[in-house]
Amino acid sequence: MKDLEKKARAYAMKNALAYQGVARLGSVISALFNEGLKPSEVKKYSKKISGIVSEVNKLSPEEQAKEFAKLENLISVREGREGLPELPGAKKGKVIMRFAPSASGPFHIGHALTASLSFLFVKKYGGKFYVRIEDTNPENIYPRAYEMIKKESAWLFPGNFLKIIIQSDRMKIYYDCAEKLLRKKAAYVCTCSQEEFKQYAEQKKNCPCRGNSAKENFERWKKMLDKNGFKEGDAVLRFRSGMQDKNPAMRDFPLARINLTRHVRRGNRYRVWPLMNLAVTADDIDAKMTHIIRAKDHRDNAERQRRIYLALGRKSIIPWTGFLGRIHLKDMELSKTKMRQDIESGKYSGWDDPRLPTIASLKKRGYKPEAFWKFAERIGLSENDKVMDREEFFKLLDTFNRG
Numbered sequence: 001m002k003d004l005e006k007k008a009r010a011y012a013m014k015n016a017l018a019y020q021g022v023a024r025l026g027s028v029i030s031a032l033f034n035e036g037l038k039p040s041e042v043k044k045y046s047k048k049i050s051g052i053v054s055e056v057n058k059l060s061p062e063e064q065a066k067e068f069a070k071l072e073n074l075i076s077v078r079e080g081r082e083g084l085p086e087l088p089g090a091k092k093g094k095v096i097m098r099f100a101p102s103a104s105g106p107f108h109i110g111h112a113l114t115a116s117l118s119f120l121f122v123k124k125y126g127g128k129f130y131v132r133i134e135d136t137n138p139e140n141i142y143p144r145a146y147e148m149i150k151k152e153s154a155w156l157f158p159g160n161f162l163k164i165i166i167q168s169d170r171m172k173i174y175y176d177c178a179e180k181l182l183r184k185k186a187a188y189v190c191t192c193s194q195e196e197f198k199q200y201a202e203q204k205k206n207c208p209c210r211g212n213s214a215k216e217n218f219e220r221w222k223k224m225l226d227k228n229g230f231k232e233g234d235a236v237l238r239f240r241s242g243m244q245d246k247n248p249a250m251r252d253f254p255l256a257r258i259n260l261t262r263h264v265r266r267g268n269r270y271r272v273w274p275l276m277n278l279a280v281t282a283d284d285i286d287a288k289m290t291h292i293i294r295a296k297d298h299r300d301n302a303e304r305q306r307r308i309y310l311a312l313g314r315k316s317i318i319p320w321t322g323f324l325g326r327i328h329l330k331d332m333e334l335s336k337t338k339m340r341q342d343i344e345s346g347k348y349s350g351w352d353d354p355r356l357p358t359i360a361s362l363k364k365r366g367y368k369p370e371a372f373w374k375f376a377e378r379i380g381l382s383e384n385d386k387v388m389d390r391e392e393f394f395k396l397l398d399t400f401n402r403g
């Protein structure tokens with residue numbers, strides 16, 4: 001019985017983590033049938049198990065995650081919790097998904113876990129998996145990241161699904177998309193200062209540029225592209241989503257801006273750079289993305305992108321979107337900028353220094369891609385945040401790496 005109690009607690013944590021922090025007695029009992037609990041014994045134990053469930057439900061999701069990490073080895077792996085859930089609307093051979101790291105540094109464990117989940121779905125159904133290197137902000141690029149991301153992607157996502165694309169190679173697609181939006185009067189060029197625009201947005205008032213004709217907007221767009229036209233900071237392309245939108249993040253958000261910083265790959269060839277929501281939507285439409293799994297902090301961006309799809313008349317191909325909670329890894333430095341500084345200062349020997357949580361380092365230490373896949377599968381499509389410390393994280397990863 002002692003063992004059963006522990007297992008009940010583990011299943012309650014697991015169930016709670018999957019359902020917004022609230023475990024259900026029925027689910028826990030049916031899971032325990034896989035652990036040898038007999039239907040005839042339910043009556044005998046149900047009060048005890050019910051007590052365990054309500055204890056677990058009083059814990060915060062962080063505490064549940066922490067405790068589950070300690071208990072989960074107790075529970076059977078044959079109970080069907082392994083394996084991916086079904087992806088809504090997924091068709092065999094036709095699942096197209098992506099992972100979009102920025103070019104600011106190589107992969108670390110956070111990337112590997114998020115990306116692996118999408119990769120596993122593509123692997124399960126068949127289709128295409130894009131790794132899209134996002135580098136349309138010329139100020140935030142680490143030149144070596146391109147090669148490292150390519151190499152690490154090939155290692156983490158083997159098979160024929162992988163396709164690597166680089167956004168700065170695809171500027172025409174973004175310009176075309178911007179011009180389509182201008183033609184559909186869904187975008188306009190705004191010359192208000194950031195401060196002025198912020199005030200209009202706060203007061204839910206239209207900025208003066210919003211009333212300009214389509215013709216005027218096209219002329220202003222040309223002036224953005226022209227080196228003798230607008231200067232950096234003078235003008236941005238905005239999406240006409242509504243200045244009265246109840247979500248302030250939606251109010252006529254920017255799509256493209258002028259940035260004269262020299263681009264690592266494209267030099268000074270372009271002066272207008274798409275911002276994330278324009279580039280992402282144009283790429284997703286172009287690749288016919290079917291499903292997207294992204295961090296839940298991107299919820300507003302997902303909504304912005306959905307609106308761009310609608311403005312372009314592409315409602316029928318809006319991808320299904322699933323959100324993931326944050327995995328907060330305590331006592332682990334995951335900032336690429338910080339790691340880079342510490343490498344440059346000599347604190348670490350390189351990106352594959354054994355103390356760093358990068359994929360380059362873990363690969364060198366003998367971890368296999370499957371360890372990350374299994375870890376990602378275990379986390380699943382959950383919006384709950386998880387907190388783990390270094391020791392817990394590596395304990396789990398080691399388990400997955402062994403078998």
Ligand SMILES: [Zn+2]
Pocket residue numbers: 189190191192197207208209210
């Ligand atoms: Zn304006």
